[in-house]
Amino acid sequence: xxxxxxxxxxxxxxxxxxxxxxxxxxxxxxxxxxxxxxxxxxxxxxxxxxxxxxxxxxxxxxxxxxxxxxxxxxxxxxxxxxxxxxxxxxxxxxxxxxxxxxxxxxxxxxxxxxxxxxxxxxxxxxxxxxxxxxxxxxxxxxxxxxxxxxxxxxxxxxxxxxxxxxxxxxxxxxxxxxxxxxxxxxxxxxxxxxxxxxxxxxxxxxxxxxxxxxxxxxxxxxxxxxxxxxxxxxxxxxxxxxxxxxxxxxxxxxxxxxxxxxxxxxxxxxxxxxxxxxxxxxxxxxxxxxxxxxx
Amino acid sequence: xxxxxxxxxxxxxxxxxxxxxxxxxxxxxxxxxxxxxxxxxxxxxxxxxxxxxxxxxxxxxxxxxxxxxxxxxxxxxxxxxxxxxxxxxxxxxxxxxxxxxxxxxxxxxxxxxxxxxxxxxxxxxxxxxxxxxxxxxxxxxxxxxxxxxxxxxxxxxxxxxxxxxxxxxxxxxxxxxxxxxxxxxxxxxxxxxxxxxxxxxxxxxxxxxxxxxxxxxxxxxxxxxxxxxxxxxxxxxxxxxxxxxxxxxxxxxxxxxxxxxxxxxxxxxxxxxxxxxxxxxxxxxxxxxxxxxxxxxxxxxxxxxxxxxxxxxxxxxxxxxxxxxxxxxxxxxxxxxxxxx
Ligand SMILES: Nc1ncnc2c1ncn2[C@@H]1O[C@H](COP(=O)(O)OP(=O)(O)OP(=O)(O)O)[C@@H](O)[C@H]1O
Ligand SMILES: [Mg+2]
Numbered sequence: 001x002x003x004x005x006x007x008x009x010x011x012x013x014x015x016x017x018x019x020x021x022x023x024x025x026x027x028x029x030x031x032x033x034x035x036x037x038x039x040x041x042x043x044x045x046x047x048x049x050x051x052x053x054x055x056x057x058x059x060x061x062x063x064x065x066x067x068x069x070x071x072x073x074x075x076x077x078x079x080x081x082x083x084x085x086x087x088x089x090x091x092x093x094x095x096x097x098x099x100x101x102x103x104x105x106x107x108x109x110x111x112x113x114x115x116x117x118x119x120x121x122x123x124x125x126x127x128x129x130x131x132x133x134x135x136x137x138x139x140x141x142x143x144x145x146x147x148x149x150x151x152x153x154x155x156x157x158x159x160x161x162x163x164x165x166x167x168x169x170x171x172x173x174x175x176x177x178x179x180x181x182x183x184x185x186x187x188x189x190x191x192x193x194x195x196x197x198x199x200x201x202x203x204x205x206x207x208x209x210x211x212x213x214x215x216x217x218x219x220x221x222x223x224x225x226x227x228x229x230x231x232x233x234x235x236x237x238x239x240x241x242x243x244x245x246x247x248x249x250x251x252x253x254x255x256x257x258x259x260x261x262x263x264x265x266x267x268x269x270x271x272x273x274x275x276x277x278x279x280x281x282x283x284x285x286x287x288x289x290x291x292x293x294x295x
Numbered sequence: 296x297x298x299x300x301x302x303x304x305x306x307x308x309x310x311x312x313x314x315x316x317x318x319x320x321x322x323x324x325x326x327x328x329x330x331x332x333x334x335x336x337x338x339x340x341x342x343x344x345x346x347x348x349x350x351x352x353x354x355x356x357x358x359x360x361x362x363x364x365x366x367x368x369x370x371x372x373x374x375x376x377x378x379x380x381x382x383x384x385x386x387x388x389x390x391x392x393x394x395x396x397x398x399x400x401x402x403x404x405x406x407x408x409x410x411x412x413x414x415x416x417x418x419x420x421x422x423x424x425x426x427x428x429x430x431x432x433x434x435x436x437x438x439x440x441x442x443x444x445x446x447x448x449x450x451x452x453x454x455x456x457x458x459x460x461x462x463x464x465x466x467x468x469x470x471x472x473x474x475x476x477x478x479x480x481x482x483x484x485x486x487x488x489x490x491x492x493x494x495x496x497x498x499x500x501x502x503x504x505x506x507x508x509x510x511x512x513x514x515x516x517x518x519x520x521x522x523x524x525x526x527x528x529x530x531x532x533x534x535x536x537x538x539x540x541x542x543x544x545x546x547x548x549x550x551x552x553x554x555x556x557x558x559x560x561x562x563x564x565x566x567x568x569x570x571x572x573x574x575x576x577x578x579x580x581x582x583x584x585x586x587x588x589x590x591x592x593x594x595x596x597x598x599x600x601x602x603x604x605x606x607x608x609x610x611x612x613x614x615x616x617x618x619x620x621x622x623x624x625x626x627x628x629x630x631x632x633x634x635x636x
Contacts, residue, residue, distance in 0.1 A: 011479035014448035030401045037398030116382030124399035125371040
């Protein structure tokens with residue numbers, strides 16, 4: 001079964017791959033190579049086990065249908081003049097779906113950790129362990145965009161209308177920002193928590209409460225004062241409100257006020273900055289967790 | 296010869312458990328070095344410190360003169376690591392797994408393709424390359440893991456218990472393969488709790504027990520150092536305790552017998568350490584017959600590594616295994632080991 005040559009050159013140590021002797025030719029190229037390979041792995045898994053994607057597309061569809069039916073007979077004008085609940089709901093479902101997907105991003109990493117597969121990555125001379133984060137983010141991002149596209153199409157079909165091209169681009173940007181931050185958060189937890197039971201518990205207690213403590217299902221004005229405050233601090237609200245504005249208005253710019261909080265009203269530009277700050281904060285916060293494992 | 300691995304006064308604790316109290320050894324370039332010890336001795340913990348998966352509490356860990364603590368990336372580049380438990384992605388095919396591994400070590404894609412083909416061939420995996428690893432048998436999985444560890448042509452290959460749980464044929468393949476590796480100039484560090492395996496494979500070894508090194512050198516040196524020959528003597532197939540005791544007292548009075556112990560797990564047979572030069576068997580036979588003792592069986596042998604272990608710890612490796620098996624909470628450890636640093 002084994003080739004019986006006395007000395008097999010291909011088993012000899014070879015230093016031609018050992019770039020560390022001099023500084024690596026291009027750490028950036030290495031980073032792209034490892035990120036690409038790790039991403040490819042996730043997509044191969046998805047392709048051979050597509051149930052995640054199927055469920056991820058069916059679920060928001062059910063949200064739209066069920067919540068839409070729940071409030072079907074709400075008094076006209078309750079959610080704003082000339083606004084039906086379907087129109088109101090679509091942005092909430094877009095953001096919430098992207099959020100849930102991103103919140104689960106840490107699970108595969110946690111299973112890799114428990115299974116020992118992560119050690120394979122940790123003993124390799126990765127250019128940066130952020131490649132693990134990057135791969136998961138790209139993967140989750142792709143799923144989120146597929147889901148978003150389905151929701152946008154479905155809600156157009158259910159009568160919520162369709163934003164123009166610029167609006168769609170802006171929606172993509174907002175989805176991108178919220179998914180980035182939440183994915184990083186979830187991955188951070190996957191490195192920090194003891195096991196998948198704990199991670200699932202955290203996902204469980206954050207997922208729905210954050211949905212209800214946002215403006216996804218009802219506007220601020222419906223809420224108790226304290227909940228208004230909570231919702232105005234919830235990053236989800238900062239993603240939902242501008243998308244809702246985009247759904248209803250064709251004229252908007254960077255300085256258009258797109259959302260109200262109990263204290264001030266906030267322009268589109270500031271909303272983007274707030275989402276960016278959220279991302280930056282999370283990425284910084286998980287850095288020690290990645291390094292903790294003896295970087 | 297240059298030093299491939301240097302471990303000096305290594306220490307590592309998990310909470311109140313001192314997994315490694317004081318371990319030092321040196322692996323020279325091009326040799327097969329064995330770490331031998333019973334379950335729980337600290338072999339895997341040592342390896343994890345070397346492979347930059349765990350951070351030592353104290354001591355030095357160097358690979359080719361590079362500190363694993365200060366320059367982990369440079370060390371990772373030089374090591375191939377095959378863990379005690381094989382962790383493959385069961386959704387990937389063997390080839391896809393190797394492609395991923397190649398990218399993690401930044402092999403240029405064309406070179407990677409060739410390497411993958413030659414390693415698949417070398418380890419007899421070509422026919423299985425396009426199948427998902429989830430369908431592999433234990434032996435196939437281990438071989439694929441071995442191929443992955445060798446993909447970047449490391450200076451040093453670390454194998455943590457490579458043959459545990461393998462069938463005879465796969466075990467044989469691994470052994471033979473290690474021989475080829477050595478011939479090709481790759482340094483190999485292998486852990487095991489099989490005496491025979493280390494005895495046959497290793498150029499040199501360190502025996503560790505409860506987190507300390509209790510002896511190191513070549514197998515021959517170590518055996519030489521404990522001195523004497525071993526004689527296993529059965530008076531009867533099963534000797535009553537009392538008779539065995541009497542025989543022991545008598546035998547101990549003989550000049551060339553250095554020590555005698557009763558092995559109660561083997562029907563109270565007697566284990567003797569006798570002087571190397573003596574014509575022990577003939578003299579024993581004479582003494583026993585003179586005193587009217589029967590002889591069921593008697594055999595003389597050189598000391599084994601187990602005798603080395605016995606001399607240092609007062610128990611056999613097998614006994615140590617049994618003792619360890621009773622006290623370890625493997626489930627808790629598995630969970631904990633994810634959080635090891
Ligand atoms: N995560 C952990 N938490 C607590 N104790 C641990 C942990 N890992 C190892 N130990 C303890 O450290 C000691 C050394 O364990 P280690 O896994 O290094 O042994 P080993 O020689 O590899 O054993 P085996 O032959 O069973 O693989 C043991 O006593 C073990 O119980
Ligand atoms: Mg072990």
